[in-house]
Amino acid sequence: GQSLEQPSEVTAVEGAIVQINCTYQTSGFYGLSWYQQHDGGAPTFLSYNALDGLEETGRFSSFLSRSDSYGYLLLQELQMKDSASYFCAVVNTGGFKTIFGAGTRLFVKA
Amino acid sequence: DSGVTQTPKHLITATGQRVTLRCSPRSGDLSVYWYQQSLDQGLQFLIQYYNGEERAKGNILERFSAQQFPDLHSELNLSSLELGDSALYFCASTPSGTPDNEQFFGPGTRLTVL
Numbered sequence: 001g002q003s004l005e006q007p008s009e010v011t012a013v014e015g016a017i018v019q020i021n022c023t024y025q026t027s028g029f030y031g032l033s034w035y036q037q038h039d040g041g042a043p044t045f046l047s048y049n050a051l052d053g054l055e056e057t058g059r060f061s062s063f064l065s066r067s068d069s070y071g072y073l074l075l076q077e078l079q080m081k082d083s084a085s086y087f088c089a090v091v092n093t094g095g096f097k098t099i100f101g102a103g104t105r106l107f108v109k110a
Numbered sequence: 111d112s113g114v115t116q117t118p119k120h121l122i123t124a125t126g127q128r129v130t131l132r133c134s135p136r137s138g139d140l141s142v143y144w145y146q147q148s149l150d151q152g153l154q155f156l157i158q159y160y161n162g163e164e165r166a167k168g169n170i171l172e173r174f175s176a177q178q179f180p181d182l183h184s185e186l187n188l189s190s191l192e193l194g195d196s197a198l199y200f201c202a203s204t205p206s207g208t209p210d211n212e213q214f215f216g217p218g219t220r221l222t223v224l
Contacts, residue, residue: 033211042112042200042218043153048211087152091211096166098143098213102152 002026004088004101011107012078020073020104022088029090029099032064032071037103038084046086047073075106083108113137114203114216122222128189131219135182135203141165142184143213144176147198159184160206191223 004024012018022032031050035043049055049064049071061074075082085103092099113136123129135142144156155168159178170176173191178184188195198220202213 031211033213042215043202043213044112044215045212050211089153096158097168098155098158098166100145100153100155 002092002097002099004090004099006086006088006101006104008102009105009107011109013109014078014080016078017074017076018078018106020075020086020088020106022071022073022101024069024071024088024090024101026090026092026099028093030093031090032062033089034060034062034073035087035089035100036084037087043087078108080108080110082106112214112216114201114214116199116201116216116219118219119217120220120222122224123191124224125191125193127191127223128187129191129221131186131188131199131201131221133184133186133201133203133216135184135201136214139203139205139214140182141204141206142178142182143202143204144170144184144186145200145202147200147218148194149197153200156186188221193223196221196223 033048034046037043047062054063059076064071087103088101115134117132140161143158145153156170158166162178173189176186198218200218202215
């Protein structure tokens with residue numbers, strides 16, 4: 001089968017750095033995306049990795065290693081507003097299905 | 111605001127009933143995706159349409175069906191509703207039919223089946 005595994009919860013303090021991991025089992029995919037979703041809101045796109053390596057977008061960075069079937073989202077200078085759920089996602093090459101991980105709930109404490 | 115609109119925002123109905131959820135993609139986007147999100151769960155991909163044609167199918171129940179119309183809006187039809195169908199239903203859109211990395215999500219329709 002195809003699946004993406006994420007930790008269910010992560011807690012960090014304001015101003016800190018947090019890493020949310022995503023390990024996957026899929027036969028083939030185009031790239032790894034990350035989305036943020038606040039309670040009651042819609043998912044919003046954060047970052048995308050087509051190739052191995054690090055992509056940086058402001059306070060957020062994302063990393064992919066296809067050889068390790070692993071990726072992560074790095075959030076720096078955490079703010080209270082970063083408290084939300086974070087999802088990794090792929091589009092598989094066989095059938096164009098979009099697969100989301102179950103999400104990681106991030107709690108940022110003062 | 112992503113530019114994707116969904117109606118209605120909330121829907122309350124009874125078991126056994128049929129409902130229709132509507133989605134209008136961003137201007138110019140040709141692909142529409144439908145997702146189901148149950149309480150505290152991840153997003154389950156249901157189906158994708160591109161320019162009126164079905165492009166990809168996920169774990170969509172036989173009781174559910176969708177279509178995309180010539181003006182590119184899409185409707186998701188849910189029939190013989192069960193309690194377990196209560197969920198948030200999101201649609202998303204992208205410009206093309208190729209695997210787009212960034213999907214733009216609408217605000218969702220919250221369906222409650224009593």
